[in-house]
Amino acid sequence: MTGLAAPKQGMDMTVTPTEIEGVFVIQPEWFEDERGFFFESYSKRRWEQHGLYLDFVQDNHSRSAKGVLRGFHFQNSLAPQHRLVRCTVGAIWDVVVDIRAGSPTFGRWFGIELSATNRTQLLMGPEFAHGFAVLSDIAEVQYKTTGFHHPAAEGLLAWDDPDVGVPWPIENPTLSAKDSTNPSLATYLANPAFHYGETA
Numbered sequence: 001m002t003g004l005a006a007p008k009q010g011m012d013m014t015v016t017p018t019e020i021e022g023v024f025v026i027q028p029e030w031f032e033d034e035r036g037f038f039f040e041s042y043s044k045r046r047w048e049q050h051g052l053y054l055d056f057v058q059d060n061h062s063r064s065a066k067g068v069l070r071g072f073h074f075q076n077s078l079a080p081q082h083r084l085v086r087c088t089v090g091a092i093w094d095v096v097v098d099i100r101a102g103s104p105t106f107g108r109w110f111g112i113e114l115s116a117t118n119r120t121q122l123l124m125g126p127e128f129a130h131g132f133a134v135l136s137d138i139a140e141v142q143y144k145t146t147g148f149h150h151p152a153a154e155g156l157l158a159w160d161d162p163d164v165g166v167p168w169p170i171e172n173p174t175l176s177a178k179d180s181t182n183p184s185l186a187t188y189l190a191n192p193a194f195h196y197g198e199t200a
Helices: 044-049 185-189
Strands: 013-017 023-028 031-033 036-038 058-065 069-075 083-089 091-098 109-115 121-124 128-134 138-145 154-156
Touching: 069 091, 083 091, 083 109, 083 128, 091 121, 091 138, 109 121, 128 138
Parallel strands: none
Antiparallel strands: 013 023, 023 121, 031 036, 058 138, 069 128, 069 154, 083 121, 083 138, 091 109, 091 128
């Protein structure tokens, strides 16, 4: 894209890279008073001012009870998705795992609490498996994707793989039948969906 970006107006946001390349913490500014609060949860113009050029095409919304764990999920190169995740009711511990074969951080994870209170968002590229655990009595999670859901492209990774070693903050999580039998990182590596340095 060429030309000068429009000057910043109104509320801004902070974009913080994590220690894993391709994963960013997004913190919008917000206004709050005795009436409540307001913030821009997403602004294409604002994102482009921060060098983020992504076209989101689908919004997803889930509701889960305390102790539910969803993940790890991704879509392969048949239908890759950047995902922008936030929690709009309650709180979750959100985790991504680097699944780029050959990456210096392959198999490493990044976790952060997302909540309706902190309004923090997590942005990840397609080459990351994503999961979360519900910390509050109820949590509603909303996330934007740059690709449509495609069942044939679905990929899974075990939530409790010791080679990844995520220290989940809940014990005996409630899992779907599918998530209780997800493949290990070693199994994934035998036929990886993504390779470091390749663009999804």
